[in-house]
Amino acid sequence: MSTPWLLTLPAELLADISSRFCPHCVGDSGLYLDLGSSERYDQLASQQRDLASLSRTSREIHAVATPFLYHLFATHQSTLYLHMRLQRTLYERPDLAAHVRRAAFVGYTNPAETDSVVNHLVARLKVPPPEGWIVPKKVMIVTKTGNRVESVREPLRHQFLVEMALNLTAGLEHLSMNLSLHASEDYGKNMLPSSTLPALRTLHLAHSYPAGFSLEVVSRLLQKAPNLRLLTLDGCSSVRYGSSPGPDLSNLSALRLVRPCFRENAHLAGLFASCSKLQGLAFHHWRGESYIYLPRRTPRELIQALLPCNQTLRYLEIQWAEDDDIYQDELVRSLKPFSSLETLVIDAACIYSNRTRDVEESEPPSSLADLLPTSIRYLLLWRVNLRMHQDLADFAQKARRGAFPNLKEVWISWVPADASLSQMMIWALEEDLQLAGISIRSLPYSKVEFFLDSEALLREDFSLHIPERSLQSTSP
Numbered sequence: 325m326s327t328p329w330l331l332t333l334p335a336e337l338l339a340d341i342s343s344r345f346c347p348h349c350v351g352d353s354g355l356y357l358d359l360g361s362s363e364r365y366d367q368l369a370s371q372q373r374d375l376a377s378l379s380r381t382s383r384e385i386h387a388v389a390t391p392f393l394y395h396l397f398a399t400h401q402s403t404l405y406l407h408m409r410l411q412r413t414l415y416e417r418p419d420l421a422a423h424v425r426r427a428a429f430v431g432y433t434n435p436a437e438t439d440s441v442v443n444h445l446v447a448r449l450k451v452p453p454p455e456g457w458i459v460p461k462k463v464m465i466v467t468k469t470g471n472r473v474e475s476v477r478e479p480l481r482h483q484f485l486v487e488m489a490l491n492l493t494a495g496l497e498h499l500s501m502n503l504s505l506h507a508s509e510d511y512g513k514n515m516l517p518s519s520t521l522p523a524l525r526t527l528h529l530a531h532s533y534p535a536g537f538s539l540e541v542v543s544r545l546l547q548k549a550p551n552l553r554l555l556t557l558d559g560c561s562s563v564r565y566g567s568s569p570g571p572d573l574s575n576l577s578a579l580r581l582v583r584p585c586f587r588e589n590a591h592l593a594g595l596f597a598s599c600s601k602l603q604g605l606a607f608h609h610w611r612g613e614s615y616i617y618l619p620r621r622t623p624r625e626l627i628q629a630l631l632p633c634n635q636t637l638r639y640l641e642i643q644w645a646e647d648d649d650i651y652q653d654e655l656v657r658s659l660k661p662f663s664s665l666e667t668l669v670i671d672a673a674c675i676y677s678n679r680t681r682d683v684e685e686s687e688p689p690s691s692l693a694d695l696l697p698t699s700i701r702y703l704l705l706w707r708v709n710l711r712m713h714q715d716l717a718d719f720a721q722k723a724r725r726g727a728f729p730n731l732k733e734v735w736i737s738w739v740p741a742d743a744s745l746s747q748m749m750i751w752a753l754e755e756d757l758q759l760a761g762i763s764i765r766s767l768p769y770s771k772v773e774f775f776l777d778s779e780a781l782l783r784e785d786f787s788l789h790i791p792e793r794s795l796q797s798t799s800p
């Protein structure tokens with residue numbers, strides 16, 4: 325097929341066009357969380373096929389578009405054979421392997437089918453196959469409903485294949501792995517001693533089953549990634565096994581904890597203590613089916629655990645499970661020790677509660693003005709209801725008198741039931757806040773994956789970024 329007009333374009337423009345077909349270049353953050361779904365994988369594969377078609381239109385375009393074809397190395401359970409073909413190409417063409425920027429791996433169903441390809445690769449890499457390679461061992465896995473079943477899925481083989489891929493991709497910047505089927509393996513032990521991941525900036529680890537995973541399983545991998553900046557842990561249950569020290573996370577600038585299922589609060593505190601330069605934290609509390617096996621967590625405990633980071637933390641985002649009722653003595657009362665905090669996104673349920681215990685010497689109601697440090701610049705209150713009105717009015721008056729000299733923007737997201745009155749509430753607060761030079765806006769309530777923007781934080785930007793689609797969604 326001839327496309328003469330395309331050929332007249334300068335190479336930079338052709339590169340720009342190619343990048344628009346590349347899921348890596350368009351900064352597709354959805355790539356992390358839902359790669360496990362086959363619809364999502366099919367969508368990605370279709371984008372890559374479009375790019376491949378484009379690259380075949382001419383020799384000139386091929387030269388420009390090819391690097392973009394290798395930016396993303398994503399696999400799905402059913403795509404092991406493709407994975408192996410791609411891996412063999414990467415081995416034979418280190419120039420192409422150098423283009424890989426983002427990789428996403430989920431568990432394979434039956435790696436034994438491709439033994440001959442793997443064995444060939446192993447021979448070329450001069451890496452001895454791990455013990456147990458010849459006779460695959462069956463493993464017990466815990467299903468989503470909590471049943472234990474025997475599986476032919478082979479964690480060892482999957483892990484080995486992933487590590488062989490990592491040996492080939494030294495330019496990798498973003499890595500995500502689903503550890504559900506192989507959460508007890510020790511990642512990194514099969515990598516070549518000389519292999520490192522110096523460009524790796526973000527690592528996303530997810531686990532789909534109630535048991536969760538220990539961060540200890542990636543200790544060796546973390547040692548090979550000295551420039552890691554953002555770590556996302558979805559379903560992490562502990563930081564270490566037994567008495568071994570947890571991994572060193574002193575290079576991290578941001579941490580995102582989704583569905584954390586730590587059995588002891590000490591593990592959470594230990595995790596924060598090991599992040600000595602932490603500037604951003606997003607914490608998304610969860611009450612899943614397995615929550616009944618875990619001790620209950622409170623917002624107050626979270627803030628106590630986070631105190632070792634009070635000098636460095638600039639961004640804090642807390643979303644709390646909607647079905648968790650928080651007592652007054654479990655609320656966050658003060659963030660004043662966090663003297664560098666610029667951006668706070670907080671679920672209002674972590675500050676305000678109507679629930680008191682009979683035995684409790686009831687604490688005075690929480691106050692937003694008492695909560696905030698003077699360093700605060702951006703504030704987003706999530707799931708606000710009209711009962712909080714009096715305290716918000718008090719906060720606005722204090723702001724007017726200069727209590728928050730750095731505050732620039734306030735965003736309020738109302739619970740759906742109270743959304744119809746929200747504009748009147750905003751008008752009531754607006755006068756005081758505007759006199760202090762603070763803007764206030766209302767945000768439609770909808771589920772938001774993260775406000776902590778990964779692209780922004782890699783630029784050291786910890787201000788508040790409202791996702792475009794949240795602004796567009798309409799209030800119910």
Ligand SMILES: [Zn+2]
Nearest residue numbers: 346348349395
């Ligand atoms: Zn790209």
